[in-house]
Amino acid sequence: MPEPTRFVLDGAAIATVDGAEHAEGHVVVEGDRIVEVAPGRADPSRGERIDVSGCLITPGLVNTHHHLYQWATRGYAPDSPLFDWLTRLYPVWAGLDEDGTHAAAAAGLARLALSGATTVADHHYVFPRDGGDVFGAVVAAAGSIGLRLHAVRGSMDRGRSRGGLPPDSLVEDVDAALAGTDAAISRFHDPSPGSAVRVAVGPCSPFSVSERLMRESAELARARGVRLHTHLAETADEQRQCLAEFGRTPVEHADELGWLGPDVWLAHTVHLAESAIARLAETGTGSAHCPSSNGRLGAGVAPVRALLDAGVPVGLGVDGVASNEAGGLGEEMRQALLTARARYGPEALSVREALFAATLGGARCLGRQDEIGSLRPGKLADLAVWRLDGLGHAGIDDPVAALVLGPLPPLRLLLCGGRGVVQDDLLTSVSEVDLARDLRAASTGIRARFERLHGEVAR
Numbered sequence: 001m002p003e004p005t006r007f008v009l010d011g012a013a014i015a016t017v018d019g020a021e022h023a024e025g026h027v028v029v030e031g032d033r034i035v036e037v038a039p040g041r042a043d044p045s046r047g048e049r050i051d052v053s054g055c056l057i058t059p060g061l062v063n064t065h066h067h068l069y070q071w072a073t074r075g076y077a078p079d080s081p082l083f084d085w086l087t088r089l090y091p092v093w094a095g096l097d098e099d100g101t102h103a104a105a106a107a108g109l110a111r112l113a114l115s116g117a118t119t120v121a122d123h124h125y126v127f128p129r130d131g132g133d134v135f136g137a138v139v140a141a142a143g144s145i146g147l148r149l150h151a152v153r154g155s156m157d158r159g160r161s162r163g164g165l166p167p168d169s170l171v172e173d174v175d176a177a178l179a180g181t182d183a184a185i186s187r188f189h190d191p192s193p194g195s196a197v198r199v200a201v202g203p204c205s206p207f208s209v210s211e212r213l214m215r216e217s218a219e220l221a222r223a224r225g226v227r228l229h230t231h232l233a234e235t236a237d238e239q240r241q242c243l244a245e246f247g248r249t250p251v252e253h254a255d256e257l258g259w260l261g262p263d264v265w266l267a268h269t270v271h272l273a274e275s276a277i278a279r280l281a282e283t284g285t286g287s288a289h290c291p292s293s294n295g296r297l298g299a300g301v302a303p304v305r306a307l308l309d310a311g312v313p314v315g316l317g318v319d320g321v322a323s324n325e326a327g328g329l330g331e332e333m334r335q336a337l338l339t340a341r342a343r344y345g346p347e348a349l350s351v352r353e354a355l356f357a358a359t360l361g362g363a364r365c366l367g368r369q370d371e372i373g374s375l376r377p378g379k380l381a382d383l384a385v386w387r388l389d390g391l392g393h394a395g396i397d398d399p400v401a402a403l404v405l406g407p408l409p410p411l412r413l414l415l416c417g418g419r420g421v422v423q424d425d426l427l428t429s430v431s432e433v434d435l436a437r438d439l440r441a442a443s444t445g446i447r448a449r450f451e452r453l454h455g456e457v458a459r
Contacts, residue, residue, distance in 0.1 A: 006030040008042045009385060009413070011053035013399040015352075017359050018374035021400070027057055029381040032194055032417035037375045054389030055412050056399040058355065059373050060118025060382035062362030063329045065229075065267040065288035065317030068122045068138055069096055071104035072442040074325045076459060082235045082297045083165065083207075089322060090166045092458050095449035098132030100442035105141035107439040108327060110427055112318070113145055115328030115408060118382040118416040119362070119372060120147055121288070121317070123229060123267070125154020125204040127180070128170060139188055139197055146421040146429050148195075148382065150366050152202035152229045153184040157213045163245075164208045174213045177203075178220055185224050194371065194380055194417065198226070205231040206242055206253055218258040227263050227367055229288075230254075233276070234268035235299045251276035260285045265365040267317060269307070270300040277303065281310035286365035289357065291335040292326065293319030301343040304336065308353065315362030330408040333358050337404060351404040381418040384411060 007029055014025040016037060028036035028046050042049065073092055077085045105122070112120055124138055135153060142149035155177035158164030164171070172180065181201055189199035201221035203209040214230075221228045233239065233250040242250045251272065254260055260279065265286030272280075280287065289302045307314050316336055321327040333354040340348035363373025372382050386409040388402050393409060396402035403409060414422035421428060450458045 006047040008047045008049045009052050009057060010042045010049050011051055012055040012057045012385065013388075014057045014375065015355065015400050016375040017059055017356055018376065027375060027383065029415070029418050032381055032419075034375060034379050034381050034383075035377055037377065050413075052385050052412055054387065056386045056388050056403055056409075057375065058116075058384050058386065058403070059359040059375055060384050060414065060416060061116040061329045061358045062119045062315060062366065062373060063112055063117045063318055064121050064265060064286075064315035064362045064365045065290055065319055066108065066112075066120055066122045067124065067320030067322070068105035068108040068141070069093070069101050069124060069126060069134070070320035070322035071108040071327070071439060072096070072100050072446050073322045074443075076322060080297075081237070082299060083237050085297060085323065086165050090170055091454065092446060092450045093126045094128050094167060094170050095446045095453070096126055096128050096131055096134060098134055098137045100446055101131075101134040102137035102141050103435075103438035103442035105138045106144055106430070107435045108321060109141055109145040109147055110430065110432065110435050111327040112329055113147055113414055113421050113427065114411065114425065115330035116384040116386070116411065116414065117329040118148055118384070118414065118421070119150065119366070119368070121150040121152060121200070121229070121366060123152040123154050123202050125156055125202065126170065127172060135184055136187075142197065144430060145427070146416055146419060148372070148416055149197050150200055151184070151188060151197060152200040153181045154202040154204050155181060155213060155217070156204045156208040157210050158208050162210075166208055171208070174210065174216065177213055178216055181217065182220060182224070185226055189224075189226060191225065196417075200227040200229050202229040205234075205238075206250060207238060211257060214257045214259060222263070227265070228259060228261075229265055229267070230259065231268055232266040233271045234294070235297075236271060239271050249273065249276060251279060255279060263367065265313070265315070267319070268294065268299065268302065270294055270302045272303055274306070277306050277310050277312065280307070280312045284313070286313035286315065288315050288317040288365060289336060290317040290319040290324070291332060291339045293324040295335070295339060296323050301339045303344070304340045305344050305348045313361060313364035314357050315365040316358045328408065329358065333404045351398075351401045354404050355400055382416050385413040386410075387412050
């Protein structure tokens with residue numbers, strides 16, 4: 001397994017994403033950086049050679065929106081739309097604790113790694129009373145798997161008594177939420193080049209957060225120099241509620257509260273008027289497109305073609321796996337392409353645009369396009385080596401089309417900062433058997449706590 005010294009990945013097809021493609025080429029890695037990407041076989045003097053013939057090398061995929069804690073509650077409310085789904089799940093999530101969060105996050109991160117992801121933005125907004133250090137548990141899980149984490153410290157202050165969806169027991173008051181967010185930045189955020197953990201500020205959504213918390217969270221983020229993330233324009237119900245309550249669409253509401261700008265990326269952005277798309281483009285606000293989750297909840301299909309044409313940064317997200325039980329990022333490339341074409345026509349998204357969204361588009365959303373998302377000398381050695389020599393891809397001449405349209409290929413290697421995270425489709429740092437055992441225990445425990453407190457079966 002390559003360690004962070006100097007080695008050459010030789011003989012594969014290469015998709016750099018930001019320019020060149022090579023039918024056969026090589027990538028030289030030294031330490032945590034890419035030092036060369038070139039066509040043809042490498043000179044033996046370039047470093048220890050690893051033969052990856054029959055593979056495709058791409059940047060590591062970038063997941064722009066997730067809720068890792070939800071791995072403990074997959075399969076609930078399988079036929080519900082978003083608001084009903086949330087109403088049924090929030091009381092279950094009230095039983096989350098630190099150990100369960102770690103088990104869920106580790107399992108979720110492992111699944112993401114096995115689907116090609118090297119960077120994950122996780123939006124954690126559930127802080128049960130007496131639940132322990134749930135945010136720290138997510139950060140620790142990322143370290144154990146070996147992935148790069150953008151940890152979004154979420155918050156909610158509108159419980160049911162104030163017109164929100166979550167139970168009052170699951171929300172914080174504004175001052176506590178802001179203090180917790182500030183503390184998370186101080187504790188975990190590392191702004192240095194190549195850092196493994198960065199923190200963003202993320203009040204949950206317009207229907208679970210007050211205007212004061214949205215406004216002051218944006219002020220806090222900008223004062224601390226970190227990015228901003230929230231859910232927006234996900235469903236038609238949200239659109240109706242925002243118009244009824246605030247007299248504004250979700251994008252207009254976000255704009256009014258200081259929540260548009262080049263330091264902001266928004267999850268979903270499904271229900272957008274042309275004027276809203278133009279405003280996102282004008283302000284440089286990014287979009288985390290989550291096609292499988294939006295399909296599972298019946299939320300709709302984001303207008304990806306219009307967003308791209310307007311110049312909006314668009315990345316891909318898995319979203320919480322309570323609304324996307326598969327949990328892999330690589331599959332979202334195919335899902336994004338198919339849903340876009342089904343809704344908007346055959347030219348709505350190309351295979352290379354799907355790969356771009358999963359890599360450099362996601363890096364743009366996270367403000368890391370100079371470090372990750374494409375294969376270029378000087379960038380971090382976050383890359384995926386996909387095996388295309390099997391039955392699932394035989395006969396497809398275009399390797400990018402094979403990756404996006406075919407079954408998700410096995411990974412020959414997944415590197416994050418030059419370190420091996422996956423080798424021959426197996427995790428290098430942890431046992432999948434152990435992860436599955438811990439996840440089953442966490443899922444059983446949270447279900448049992450709900451049923452003990454509420455006297456009904458959780459489903």
